[in-house]
Amino acid sequence: MAKFVPVDTFDLVIYGGTGDLAMRKLLPAMFHRMRDGQISEDSRIIAVGRNALSTDAFREMTAQSLRHALRDGEFHASHWEEFQARLTYVQADALDHGAWGDLCQVLQGFEDRIRVVYLATAPTLFGPVATGFRTNNLLTDNMRIVLEKPLGHDSESARAINDEVGESFAENQIFRIDHYLGKETVQNLLALRFANSLFEPLWRRGAVDHVQITVAEDLGVGGRIDFYDQVGALRDMVQNHLMQLVCLVAMEAPTSLSHESVRDEKLKVLRSLRPITASDVKAHTVRGQYTSGAINSTAVTGYLEELESGESTTETFVALKLQIENWRWSGVPFYLRTGKRLKAKHSEIVVQFQHVPHSIFDEAKYDITPNRLLIRLQPDEGVNLSVMAKEPGPGGFDLRPVSLNLSFEETFGIQYPDSYERLLMEVLRGQPALFMRRDEVEAAWQWVDQLIAGWEETRQKVESYVAGSWGPTSSSLLLDRDGRNWYPEN
Numbered sequence: 001m002a003k004f005v006p007v008d009t010f011d012l013v014i015y016g017g018t019g020d021l022a023m024r025k026l027l028p029a030m031f032h033r034m035r036d037g038q039i040s041e042d043s044r045i046i047a048v049g050r051n052a053l054s055t056d057a058f059r060e061m062t063a064q065s066l067r068h069a070l071r072d073g074e075f076h077a078s079h080w081e082e083f084q085a086r087l088t089y090v091q092a093d094a095l096d097h098g099a100w101g102d103l104c105q106v107l108q109g110f111e112d113r114i115r116v117v118y119l120a121t122a123p124t125l126f127g128p129v130a131t132g133f134r135t136n137n138l139l140t141d142n143m144r145i146v147l148e149k150p151l152g153h154d155s156e157s158a159r160a161i162n163d164e165v166g167e168s169f170a171e172n173q174i175f176r177i178d179h180y181l182g183k184e185t186v187q188n189l190l191a192l193r194f195a196n197s198l199f200e201p202l203w204r205r206g207a208v209d210h211v212q213i214t215v216a217e218d219l220g221v222g223g224r225i226d227f228y229d230q231v232g233a234l235r236d237m238v239q240n241h242l243m244q245l246v247c248l249v250a251m252e253a254p255t256s257l258s259h260e261s262v263r264d265e266k267l268k269v270l271r272s273l274r275p276i277t278a279s280d281v282k283a284h285t286v287r288g289q290y291t292s293g294a295i296n297s298t299a300v301t302g303y304l305e306e307l308e309s310g311e312s313t314t315e316t317f318v319a320l321k322l323q324i325e326n327w328r329w330s331g332v333p334f335y336l337r338t339g340k341r342l343k344a345k346h347s348e349i350v351v352q353f354q355h356v357p358h359s360i361f362d363e364a365k366y367d368i369t370p371n372r373l374l375i376r377l378q379p380d381e382g383v384n385l386s387v388m389a390k391e392p393g394p395g396g397f398d399l400r401p402v403s404l405n406l407s408f409e410e411t412f413g414i415q416y417p418d419s420y421e422r423l424l425m426e427v428l429r430g431q432p433a434l435f436m437r438r439d440e441v442e443a444a445w446q447w448v449d450q451l452i453a454g455w456e457e458t459r460q461k462v463e464s465y466v467a468g469s470w471g472p473t474s475s476s477l478l479l480d481r482d483g484r485n486w487y488p489e490n
């Protein structure tokens with residue numbers, strides 16, 4: 001059973017305090033941590049937003065969201081009473097220099113405690129809010145700032161934001177969040193690779209045939225469509241979440257779990273990615289956009305029908321073939337795919353090992369399936385290793401693949417906390433290992449920038465796929481051309 005160690009008293013100031021992320025993720029996460037005794041009675045959560053709301057109205061809004069976001073039976077009246085006492089709402093427009101008075105007043109006299117500013121807003125506000133804290137004398141000794149993704153829309157804008165925030169905060173105070181790094185299974189990848197000697201000798205070219213990373217969502221874009229249409233799947237999911245997964249699968253063993261060692265190793269992976277430019281975007285990438293279809297027998301509309309303009313070439317699906325140019329991975333492709341309105345919510349990493357070099361079994365009779373290590377991120381987090389085994393029986397010698405299955409939830413007997421719970425506690429403790437360093441974010445953007453330039457130069461088409469499928473046909477062809485297929489097979 002996990003231990004819950006209380007964090008020191010804090011003020012958590014959330015910009016975008018009435019927004020979707022705060023309501024769906026941040027406040028439920030803090031509610032859970034309070035319920036488990038990690039948050040002291042005098043800690044405060046201060047939501048900042050542009051809407052004219054009283055603290056009472058904000059509390060009511062939070063109560064409604066929690067009822068929705070929490071699991072059945074979790075919204076306990078006594079817990080809610082405790083939680084709501086910690087909530088305050090401040091109306092402020094971050095871009096209006098004259099509108100900081102109320103926040104200054106609320107924070108005054110609380111300079112000794114941990115102060116965290118969480119920017120759950122558009123990235124255009126990151127710089128101005130950071131500067132506002134400095135010019136309004138709100139910076140304290142024990143302070144950190146959390147930046148939600150996306151951090152800009154290309155490497156230049158990311159650099160500009162980093163520079164601007166860097167004028168008020170030191171790098172070790174800046175927590176760039178990628179909530180995939182807070183997922184238990186993602187962290188378990190580190191345990192699997194570096195707390196076991198079993199896999200390391202095989203974790204390389206010569207033993208691994210290829211790696212697949214799938215992050216599939218059955219949901220569409222929902223209320224974020226105007227934002228999403230400017231961004232697309234590559235910027236929304238690949239530049240951050242999928243790149244981080246590639247890094248954790250591909251990186252060398254860090255010298256320790258210290259944040260600098262882990263992040264140094266991840267950065268080396270990002271710098272070893274072969275650029276995908278105009279000459280190879282067509283062969284190595286697929287862009288898709290969903291049309292109407294059905295998911296779990298429910299009819300859903302297409303992307304264009306959801307857009308007011310009815311026109312867009314933004315991709316809601318992307319598949320890529322990556323090459324990592326280093327000694328460990330040279331020649332081993334990494335196939336990535338992610339998309340909205342796919343058949344199911346389903347995220348996993350598949351490490352496909354090579355065929356046995358020589359079969360002692362009658363090849364005409366026995367098809368020996370290569371070993372496969374599957375790391376499931378969602379749903380049902382766990383690890384599954386497929387191995388060949390002899391079918392039991394007194395006669396003959398029949399082979400078949402069987403699975404060594406480890407479900408984390410069953411094994412540890414707990415429901416996994418949401419990744420934001422873990423990440424918020426790490427921020428409050430000042431532990432940056434699960435957050436992205438400036439150079440990592442910028443390196444990931446540089447790689448993505450080249451790919452986008454390639455798409456623009458070649459005017460790479462967006463192919464349609466029916467909602468409820470696994471993406472456009474070209475996504476299967478991407479692997480088919482190499483004699484491979486996505487797992488599970490389409």
Ligand code: BG6
Nearest residue numbers: 149179215217236237241347378
């Ligand atoms: C977010 C993206 O970062 O991750 C969303 O902006 C996406 O578009 C979400 O839906 C997926 O997160 P999860 O944890 O549900 O896989």
